[in-house]
Amino acid sequence: MDSLIKSLDSLYCDSLTSYSRRKTIPVRVGDVIIGGENPIVVQSMTTVDTMDTKGSVEQCIRMIESGCELIRITAPSLKEAENLRNIKAELRKRGYQTPLVADIHFTPNAAELAAKIVEKVRINPGNYADKKKFEVIDYTDASYAEELERIRDRFLPLVKICKENGTAMRIGTNHGSLSDRIMSRYGDTPLGMVESALEFLRICEDEKFFDIVISMKSSNTQVMVQAYRLLVQKLNEGGFKPYPLHLGVTEAGEAEDGRIKSAVGIGTLLEDGLGDTVRVSLTEDPEFEAPVARALIDRYTHRAAHAPIREIANYPITPFEHNKRHVAEIYNFGGHNVPRVITDISKVEKISDREMKAVGHFYLPELDKWKMNDIGCDFVYSGSNPIPFMLPNGMKEIQDFAIWNQAPDQVNKFPLFHLDEYKKASRFHSEINFLEVLDTEIEETIPAIQDRTDTVFILKTNNTHSMPALRRAFVSLLEAKSTIPVVVKVSYPDQTADMTMLYAATDVGGLLVDGLGDGIFISLEKEAEHSRQEVLDQIKLHNSVSFGVLQAARTRMSKTEYISCPSCGRTLFDLQETTAMIRKRTDHLKGVKIGIMGCIVNGPGEMADADYGYVGSGKGKITLYKGKEVVKRSVPSEKAVDELIEIIREDGMWIEPETI
Numbered sequence: 001m002d003s004l005i006k007s008l009d010s011l012y013c014d015s016l017t018s019y020s021r022r023k024t025i026p027v028r029v030g031d032v033i034i035g036g037e038n039p040i041v042v043q044s045m046t047t048v049d050t051m052d053t054k055g056s057v058e059q060c061i062r063m064i065e066s067g068c069e070l071i072r073i074t075a076p077s078l079k080e081a082e083n084l085r086n087i088k089a090e091l092r093k094r095g096y097q098t099p100l101v102a103d104i105h106f107t108p109n110a111a112e113l114a115a116k117i118v119e120k121v122r123i124n125p126g127n128y129a130d131k132k133k134f135e136v137i138d139y140t141d142a143s144y145a146e147e148l149e150r151i152r153d154r155f156l157p158l159v160k161i162c163k164e165n166g167t168a169m170r171i172g173t174n175h176g177s178l179s180d181r182i183m184s185r186y187g188d189t190p191l192g193m194v195e196s197a198l199e200f201l202r203i204c205e206d207e208k209f210f211d212i213v214i215s216m217k218s219s220n221t222q223v224m225v226q227a228y229r230l231l232v233q234k235l236n237e238g239g240f241k242p243y244p245l246h247l248g249v250t251e252a253g254e255a256e257d258g259r260i261k262s263a264v265g266i267g268t269l270l271e272d273g274l275g276d277t278v279r280v281s282l283t284e285d286p287e288f289e290a291p292v293a294r295a296l297i298d299r300y301t302h303r304a305a306h307a308p309i310r311e312i313a314n315y316p317i318t319p320f321e322h323n324k325r326h327v328a329e330i331y332n333f334g335g336h337n338v339p340r341v342i343t344d345i346s347k348v349e350k351i352s353d354r355e356m357k358a359v360g361h362f363y364l365p366e367l368d369k370w371k372m373n374d375i376g377c378d379f380v381y382s383g384s385n386p387i388p389f390m391l392p393n394g395m396k397e398i399q400d401f402a403i404w405n406q407a408p409d410q411v412n413k414f415p416l417f418h419l420d421e422y423k424k425a426s427r428f429h430s431e432i433n434f435l436e437v438l439d440t441e442i443e444e445t446i447p448a449i450q451d452r453t454d455t456v457f458i459l460k461t462n463n464t465h466s467m468p469a470l471r472r473a474f475v476s477l478l479e480a481k482s483t484i485p486v487v488v489k490v491s492y493p494d495q496t497a498d499m500t501m502l503y504a505a506t507d508v509g510g511l512l513v514d515g516l517g518d519g520i521f522i523s524l525e526k527e528a529e530h531s532r533q534e535v536l537d538q539i540k541l542h543n544s545v546s547f548g549v550l551q552a553a554r555t556r557m558s559k560t561e562y563i564s565c566p567s568c569g570r571t572l573f574d575l576q577e578t579t580a581m582i583r584k585r586t587d588h589l590k591g592v593k594i595g596i597m598g599c600i601v602n603g604p605g606e607m608a609d610a611d612y613g614y615v616g617s618g619k620g621k622i623t624l625y626k627g628k629e630v631v632k633r634s635v636p637s638e639k640a641v642d643e644l645i646e647i648i649r650e651d652g653m654w655i656e657p658e659t660i
């Protein structure tokens with residue numbers, strides 16, 4: 001894969017250090033233009049049955065009022081495609097001009113009809129002309145070319161209709177639903193995802209049809225980021241037009257986890273100027289999606305004015321595959337250790353043992369014992385407010401050097417130095433010392449500590465183009481062949497809980513997907529008017545966001561992962577209620593991935609790499625999967641969660657939940 005990075009000129013973005021949006025061709029979708037010089041467009045998808053005209057229209061209006069600028073509606077067959085006419089007419093009658101997009105899987109006839117009614121059609125190249133049988137087929141070049149001819153015949157009518165009617169198209173690849181043909185030739189890879197879209201794109205370009213937007217979605221943020229980058233590089237190298245990109249993470253889930261996962265994937269690409277329209281998919285009502293997309297996008301409105309970041313001459317990071325930066329093991333950082341969480345409690349004076357539950361450590365006074373949940377932090381930073389009681393074994397304390405230097409116990413506490421203190425210090429901890437540096441100080445610092453085996457960097461930046469500024473510092477470390485572990489420190493004063501989640505996920509997650517970073521540290525900012533409880537709530541948020549970011553970037557699994565679809569008009573059960581029910585019974589199964597999918601048509605493909613699947617297969621009926629294999633069909637929904645647990649148990653992956 002290294003060979004793909006021929007030079008910085010063929011990289012996937014205009015600049016790795018200076019914010020600039022990738023130049024794309026404008027694609028008109030009704031009154032909205034995606035790409036070109038136009039602002040990034042927010043879009044979302046309805047969940048009501050498409051045959052329910054009134055329900056669909058009312059949901060569309062709620063979505064529009066929450067900031068949605070483009071609305072996608074599923075059209076699984078001709079009758080739903082036909083009903084788009086009624087939905088559109090009613091919306092226009094009520095004064096809403098928002099363009100509509102028909103979402104198509106498996107049904108070219110529905111696509112061809114919808115393309116005459118709505119402003120845009122989304123096709124999935126994995127299933128437009130192919131039925132998935134999970135077969136590995138050995139193609140010769142000739143038989144592969146024959147397959148491409150078959151696709152052309154199937155797809156050409158839609159291209160012609162779109163061209164004649166001024167209808168735009170999204171070629172929307174999903175990692176989970178690549179065709180058997182692509183899987184056989186390229187495997188389940190970002191390259192396979194890109195080629196899947198290019199097969200269809202070539203047909204469009206041959207017909208001189210260019211009103212196209214492309215997406216490369218996955219529920220795996222690393223794969224998703226790599227696939228979009230590779231797509232841009234392949235478009236550039238292949239002489240294709242610079243088509244606008246639709247960004248999204250599929251099956252991101254709900255609540256905090258869904259927001260963090262979306263931001264890791266979408267935010268990482270936005271940082272490099274990629275993306276012309278964004279859909280955040282949450283397992284929540286669709287009107288909750290647009291505000292999250294808007295919050296992600298709005299971060300870039302004034303981004304171009306950031307302080308300069310030194311340019312990169314040779315990029316030592318492989319942007320199309322995950323390679324962890326090689327770092328030395330220092331105490332429990334670096335080496336083969338998972339990234340660590342340092343939770344900042346420094347603004348709480350004389351914190352009590354019971355208040356440590358905010359960082360996932362629970363003191364049980366009756367037993368005089370400590371327990372830890374799945375998100376018990378590894379270190380707390382107490383700054384100049386030392387912890388007045390003995391800590392549990394699983395957690396260590398970091399103090400400001402001035403405090404540590406005077407402390408009676410210098411063995412079980414660790415010092416945090418600023419650069420001037422570190423340069424002058426004559427005493428260090430024998431095992432681990434933390435040195436806080438700015439991105440702009442890193443180059444001068446490396447020679448001084450290159451040979452130290454007792455120091456970990458805490459790296460931060462004041463640059464508003466944070467992720468690229470921090471990434472630039474990592475490039476300096478890579479160039480200097482430094483193996484010192486690095487904890488990334490970020491700070492979001494005055495931000496709401498939602499913004500803190502999205503920003504930390506982008507700034508730290510964007511580094512982690514590229515294998516950079518050995519820990520996360522979200523700085524605690526205390527406003528004068530905040531009560532002690534509010535500060536403790538903020539600590540709890542930072543702690544859980546830190547673990548959430550590590551999990552979403554697939555670098556440390558501390559919780560059960562739910563790959564739940566956002567639901568749509570095909571959904572056969574209440575996804576939010578069902579996800580909550582499954583979560584309640586299984587959220588102690590650390591690292592296990594459970595797919596919860598609303599329909600059997602797309603669900604099994606979209607579950608990607610889930611270990612177990614819960615898929616709607618009929619009214620009140622659920623089909624249960626182990627990986628991609630069906631284990632039980634048509635289980636009545638009232639018994640399905642018990643049966644799912646039974647499958648997990650038989651597989652040896654079940655553990656009884658603990659009560660704290």
Ligand code: SF4
Pocket residue numbers: 565566567568569570571572597598599600601602603606
């Ligand atoms: S998996 Fe979910 S979102 Fe996808 S088509 Fe089925 S019900 Fe709709």
